[in-house]
Every structure is written in C-alpha cells, then in structure tokens.
Amino acid sequence: MARSATKAKPTSEKKPIERVEHEGLLDVRNLTTYFKLGVGDVKAVQDVSFTLQRGESLGLAGESGCGKTTAALSLLKLLPENGRIVSGDILFDGRNLAKRTEYGMSKIRWKEISIIFQGAMNALNPVKETGKQVAEPIQLHEGLSEKQAMVRVRELYDLVGINPKRVMDFPHQLSGGMRQRAMIAMSLACNPKLVIGDEPTTALDVMVQAQILELIARLRKELDLSFILISHDLSVMAETCDKGVVMYAGEVVESGTTTDIFNHATHPYTRQLIKAFPNIHEKREMVSSIKGDPPNLISPPAGCAFCPRCDERIASCETEHPGLTEVERGHFVRCVHAKARTMDGFVPGDEAAPDQEGV
C-alpha cells in the first residue's frame, strides 16, 4: 500500500527527537502570535507564558478579542492561514511544538492534545452519525477499522453519560447537552494528555452547563487529564480551575492560582472584570461595566494597554509598558501599582524581569 509506505517513511528515517527539559507537562514561553492583514499585523497574542502540570486545570479568561482563543489554537498550530507564531516556545512533554512541522503536529493533535469546540452543533458534521465522527480520530491514529473503533466509541459514550445505543444518531437527533457530551467523547477518543475546552459550556443552559462541568471534573480526576478552559465567564473559571490567566489585548495581565486571582485580584482590569459578574450569594447590587473598548491590536498603545479604561492610571501609564511583577508566590501582575500591592511579607526571589517568568 503506497499510502502507508509514504506515511511510514518519515518515522523510520526520523532522528530521535531531541527532548527538551522543561517544567510540568506544558510550558509556554513568550508565545507571540500575529495575524497578517492588509493594513499590518494584528498582534493577537504577545509574550504569553504559562505552565501546566499533569492533572492540573488552567483557565484563560478575558473579553472577546483578548487573544485567549488564539493563544490556545497556537498550541495546536490550528491558526487560520494568515496567522503565524512569531516567536516563543511551546514545550509539551519534552518537545517544542512551536518548531514542529505540520506532519509532526498531526501526530500530536488529538493523540496528545485535543480540543472541545464551542458550538457542538457547528463543530459536528450534520450528515454523519455522531458515533462515526467520534471513531474517526481512533481509526486515524490507531489504525483500527471502523468496526473496531466503534467498540471504543461505545465505551466513550458510556463514560460521558450518553446511552451507547445512540452512537448511530445524527447530531440533530441529540440535544444540545448530548452533542456537547459527544464532543467531549471525541476529545477523549485517543486518550490525550491535555484537553483544551474552548468555551465548552457557553451556548448551554445553566443546568446543562453544570452537568457538563461536573462531567469534565469527573473525567479529569478519573483519567488524570490536564485541562485548559477558555472562557469569558470568570465565574465558570473560578469553579473549575486550579490556576488562571487573565488576558487583555493579547497580553497576560494577571496570572496565579484561582484563589490569587479572585480573592487577591491586583490588576485593575481583573478587579473590574470580577465585579462585572453578579455574585448571587452576596448583597444585590447593579453589576458594573468596564468603560471604553479594548485597544486596536494592529498598533497597540505604547504604554499600558489598559490605561485608557483604567480608574487607577497615573501619568507614566501612558508611556511606560509595565512588566509582570510577582506579588506573592506564583502570582504575577502587569501593573505599575503591583509593587506597592505586594502581599505583606513577600519578597520575590529576583526582581522579575518583564519577559522571563511564567506562572
């Protein structure tokens, strides 16, 4: 078979891949992604760093257009044609994904890192049985026949709480919640180490959202999965993640454990964003909004990107671009006021240089 022969060739000739030493399962260092437009480059993701340990969950949060989805798609190199990773390293399980070829990435996608897309109705093929769609990555990566793969699909359906008898159902025959479960089943098809959820519950009802989040939490525990949640809804992130990264205008403005971010929010943007979500267990008050619009990312402002919308800005904010400052262990903030707000008694090991630290 000619096809399998060409496929096998690169593997046999391949030199042993140089393993890179790095922290955790995933270590993203200074990731920068641009989109090319006629008028210039859109600097969608700039200098984003974070790490993720095995079994840990990380939330990427921010308004629409802050670069959270682009950052996640960069990990898989699933960017649209005009997008490119300009610099930075994506170290995953000893390999640098930023330097991998398309062929190399196809061995990683789904087998090691998979993704749950936002609208399950649009992400699934409407004219193919859902079970067969879930079977596709298994057939491709493990070389099984469709019949053999379907055995595994039935197990997966059972795992995510859909009756295995429904493997031959088309997407329109499933409810919104079940479609999302089918998407989750598909993401788990090849036992990946890392699953990325791109707004996995956004289009769902509150009760179905709770069911899906509970399912993800259970699967993470059972399968020892690492999970990256992309969500504009900070409250969902607060409930499901161990660590969080708040992004604004393509940059990380605050990162740390979710407790750091929610209970000791330091960046003015994070604080305002948290206040924008009602907390039904506290006193009722009108939720506040963030004035103004995010900056144009083709020519981002020279100073702090959040400056025009910030209540706490000082003169230097307009000209000086703040670096990340560690305010307590592992909690980084990109703000001029950060140093003054360092937790009592915390002395950062080194004065953090703007571009060198992760979470």
Place this chain on the structure above:
Amino acid sequence: MTMATEQSERPDLKLAPETGEVLFDIKDLEVYFPIQQGFFKSMVATEKKYVKAVDHVTFQIKKGEILALVGESGCGKTTTGRTLLRLEDATGGEIIYKGKPVQKFSGKELREYRKKAQIIFQDPYNSINPKQTIFDIVAEPLEVNNVCSSEREKEDRVITAISEAGLRPATEYLYRYPHELSGGQRQRVCIAGATVLDPDVIVADEPVASLDVSIRNDILKLMVEEKEKLGVTYIFITHDLSLAWVISDRIAVMYLGRIVEIGDTEEVVANPRHPYTKALISVIPVPDPLAKREHVILKGETPNPVDIPSGCRFHPRCPEAIDVCSEIDPEDVHIGGDHYAACLRIK
C-alpha cells in the same frame, strides 16, 4: 438583612410597590402548537398531539416593574412573552390589559395596542435591517403608526429616543449604518426603536445573551434607567437567573410551560421554595473559588413538552419527590407577600 434596608441602600433597584397597579392580568393562559402528522399517522391516531408550550399559567404584571421570566430553553418563557404581544395566538385563557382582553383586540384597538407593547430581540446583529440608517430604523415605528404630524416632530422623537438609549450625541449616529456600530450599540438602537413610541410594556427577549460581559451590564443598567425615567414595564426573558436577580423586581421561574415559583426577586433567591428553583440557584457559578457550595445537579433533561409527566411535571427530575407527586398536579401555594410556589411538599 431586611428588605427595608436593602431598599433604602439601593434606590435604583427599588421594588415595585406591593399594591402596584396591575397592567396585565394573565389568567390560565394556554398556548398549544399542533403537531403536523403524516397522513398515515393522522388516520390512525386517536387524538391530535400538541406541543404544550404554555400550559395554564396565571400571573400578574404590575405597572412599572421589571418582571423576569426565567427558565431553561423550551420552558415556554419566550412563547409567554410573544403571546402577551399578540405575536402568538393563545389557545385558551385570558390576557387582560388595563381591563380589556388582549385576544379580542382587532382593528384600531389592536393597532393602538401594538404601539403600547414593544419587543427587543436577542440578537442585535440579525434584528435590524443592515441597509437602513439608524434614523430610519428608529423612525420606522413612528411612520408605520402614523403618529407624527410633522417631519420635525419625527426627528425630535427619534433623537430623544436615541440619546435616551445612551447613544450620545444622537446626531452623530443618525445617518450611520448598523455595520458601523458594535454589538452593544446595535442593541441600544433596538432599545431606541422600542421606546420611541412611548410604550407601556417592553418584552426584552434575552437582550444581553449575545453581548460581551462589559457591554452586557450597560444594557441592563439602561433598562433599569428607562424603567425609572419613562415608567416602562419590562418583561425580561432570560435563562440566566443571576442577571434576573440583578435587575428585576419580581422573578417568575418557569418549567415545562408552567410557572413553578413567582415572587419578589430577593425573596425568591434568598428563600427559594420550589425544588427546581433551589436547584437552579445552586448551580449558578459565582466568581469566588473559595465559596464551596452544594450543587444540586438535576439528572437528565427537560422532558418533551408533548408528553408532559403526570402529576407534578417536575417529579421525574425532582430530588425531593414523594409518591403523591406523580399523581397530583400541585396548585400554587401562597408563601407570603408576593411569593407563590407550586409544590406539594410546601406546608
């Protein structure tokens, strides 16, 4: 914390007076949609089947309040709103508006009613005409209803409506097209179009569901402002109980075509009595990772509104169900004040 102190601290969220004037009196409202059946089935079937979208709902809407209709997809909240506006026909029951039955309106009376009852749709990207200027969009209701005696008056009213909707200075927006505006600004145009006729009631059907958080809150604030300033009554249809809690005076929780609990917003959220409301409140995510709360996650999904379960329609999913629940359809129980819930287990 008593209600009285809450009220004084938050004047912008004050509750509709308990003795408020009733604007709508909805009695036993029923909206069924017949199911089209194939030829063979229709020969064999003994009875016609219906989607029971709204199944005997009774409640009142007071003048100048924001009443939130909350529930999951398919619970009948949108159908209820549309039926109030005569966009759907009720198959039974009555809607009394200022003493007159809405279903019997026709001709001039119906046209008058259409002026007084307006709607804001969910998606500002699809609900306004991309080829019209903002001025044309907002002026259209005035033209259709022929309410302005002069061009001058029309222009004034359009400008007032646009600036009241928060697009200031209004003259800058008049001759722009929808594609030049952001989602939040478009939704403001929709609101201006709805308020330009000085309506009594606006049905806002998920007005913020497609907007970003930072813009969402501005639109909610605008609704509260217009309620206070213009005395508009809002029916705020949403699936998000936490948003309903932020702006509404009263909440009605719907499940499968029935209102299962209704009452003063803070009372319902602080002291929910129906197991469905309790579950809904327990699963609302809050922006605080340290808050460890008990989630009551209901199993399964809302049943098909064609075959509504016997007895209490919630009993197959209810964590507190007892044997009688499958036999008796519960009546509303008065809990105190404006608060009613339909559950057999409330003593």
